[in-house]
Amino acid sequence: xxxxxxxxxxxxxxxxxxxxxxxxxxxxxxxxxxxxxxxxxxxxxxxxxxxxxxxxxxxxxxxxxxxxxxxxxxxxxxxxxxxxxxxxxxxxxxxxxxxxxxxxxxxxxxxxxxxxxxxxxxxxxxxxxxxxxxxxxxxxxxxxxxxxxxxxxxxxxxxxxxxxxxxxxxxxxxxxxxxxxxxxxxxxxxxxxxxxxxxxxxxxxxxxxxxxxxxxxxxxxxxxxxxxxxxxxxxxxxxxxxxxxxxxxxxxxxxxxxxxxxxxxxxxxxxxxxxxxxxxxxxxxxxxxxxxxxxxxxxxxxxxxxxxxxxxxxxxxxxxxxxxxxxxxxxxxxxxxxxxxxxxxxxxxxxxx
Numbered sequence: 081x082x083x084x085x086x087x088x089x090x091x092x093x094x095x096x097x098x099x100x101x102x103x104x105x106x107x108x109x110x111x112x113x114x115x116x117x118x119x120x121x122x123x124x125x126x127x128x129x130x131x132x133x134x135x136x137x138x139x140x141x142x143x144x145x146x147x148x149x150x151x152x153x154x155x156x157x158x159x160x161x162x163x164x165x166x167x168x169x170x171x172x173x174x175x176x177x178x179x180x181x182x183x184x185x186x187x188x189x190x191x192x193x194x195x196x197x198x199x200x201x202x203x204x205x206x207x208x209x210x211x212x213x214x215x216x217x218x219x220x221x222x223x224x225x226x227x228x229x230x231x232x233x234x235x236x237x238x239x240x241x242x243x244x245x246x247x248x249x250x251x252x253x254x255x256x257x258x259x260x261x262x263x264x265x266x267x268x269x270x271x272x273x274x275x276x277x278x279x280x281x282x283x284x285x286x287x288x289x290x291x292x293x294x295x296x297x298x299x300x301x302x303x304x305x306x307x308x309x310x311x312x313x314x315x316x317x318x319x320x321x322x323x324x325x326x327x328x329x330x331x332x333x334x335x336x337x338x339x340x341x342x343x344x345x346x347x348x349x350x351x352x353x354x355x356x357x358x359x360x361x362x363x364x365x366x367x368x369x370x371x372x373x374x375x376x377x378x379x380x381x382x383x384x385x386x387x388x389x390x391x392x393x394x395x396x397x398x399x400x401x402x403x404x405x406x407x408x409x410x411x412x413x414x415x416x417x418x419x420x421x422x423x424x425x426x427x428x429x430x431x432x433x
Contacts, residue, residue: 164194173204184215189222196227213240220251225258232263236270245270256287261294268302278312285312292324300328301336322349329360337364338372345385358385365396373400374407381413390417394425399433 164183168176177198183191192215199205200212213234219227228251234241235248249270255263268284268291275283285306291299304324310316322343328336337360343349344357358379364372373396379385380393394417397410414422 164191168194168198173198175204177203177205184218187218187222189219189224189227192216192219192222193224193227196230200230209240217241223254223258225255225260225263228252228255228258229260229263229266232266245274249274256290259294261291261296261299264288264291264294265296265299265302268299281306281312285314292327295327295331297328297331297333297336300324300331301333304328304336304339318343318349325349332367334364334367334369334372337361337367338369338375341372342375345379354385356385361385370400370403370405373397373403374405374410377410381410390421391425391428394422395428395432398426398429402429402433 164176164179167173167179177195180191180194180198184195196212196215196219197203199208199215201207213231216227216231216234220231231241232248232251232255235244235251237243249267252263252267252270256267264287268287271284271287272280274280285303288299288302288306292303301324304321306312306314307317307321307324322340325336325340325343329340341357341360341362341364344353344360346352346357358376361372361375361379365376377393377396377400380389380396382388390413393410394414397407397414400407401410417425
């Protein structure tokens with residue numbers, strides 16, 4: 081799944097269906113498709129994902145912003161690594177802190193951002209949320225984009241600093257102008273939260289697009305919904321929607337995997353390819369997505385994109401049902417199986433999970 085972490089700002093609204101009665105599940109997606117228009121059929125997802133604010137990726141020698149093995153110091157407003165960043169990269173966090181702190185106290189923005197990162201995560205020193213907030217604020221005042229983004233999250237959260245949505249928006253706007261994709265995506269989310277009407281969405285779309293073009297899967301999925309529904313002043317274009325779904329799905333964004341699989345099976349936005357569609361849905365199901373488990377069960381039942389297999393169909397539905405999903409069509413299917421088939425399916429389900 082995605083490396084970014086999300087926390088919800090708005091509660092999820094459950095999707096109803098003529099054939100399925102479902103239980104809520106914490107969604108992996110950070111984009112609420114209902115913001116862009118009608119939800120995509122078939123409606124057997126566990127619920128409409130909430131609008132969320134994405135936190136930054138953790139910065140460690142193994143997981144930096146660029147995905148490589150070295151720290152990207154531009155996140156902290158600095159072009160080339162120095163001793164503090166070099167120590168941080170090698171996992172010498174206490175050394176990095178000791179090297180950066182005197183510079184931070186002298187007002188150097190990059191050092192302030194690094195100290196904030198170390199203190200906020202308790203790397204080599206005790207974690208201190210209030211101290212981290214202080215250093216993020218100072219670095220943000222020094223126009224360090226990553227610090228502006230992080231401080232905006234704190235202002236939105238309101239736990240370690242006084243909640244201030246207006247100031248958070250200004251910080252996100254500054255970080256967005258500097259090219260921070262997470263700030264761009266979150267700014268779009270904030271615009272939609274502040275204005276649920278078409279104008280809010282129209283204002284958000286350019287930021288979704290910029291973040292999507294930078295490779296952020298959350299934003300890529302958002303753009304797929306914009307094009308799928310013709311929202312935010314964008315003409316409806318299923319081909320473009322499928323393009324963005326594909327990009328997000330390739331990054332393991334499971335909501336995109338489900339939608340892309342469904343579109344391929346249905347032939348929406350391009351040629352029909354049931355086999356590939358099945359594989360995308362199976363990938364999401366293997367990753368634990370309950371809605372995908374139910375759809376995979378139906379594809380096995382109907383023999384779409386794969387050979388028909390009643391045992392596998394029942395097994396995947398058993399898994400979805402254990403998690404609270406109820407599908408009347410699949411319940412009727414189970415009622416038609418023999419006791420021996422049900423036993424085999426239960427054994428298969430237990431091996432799958």
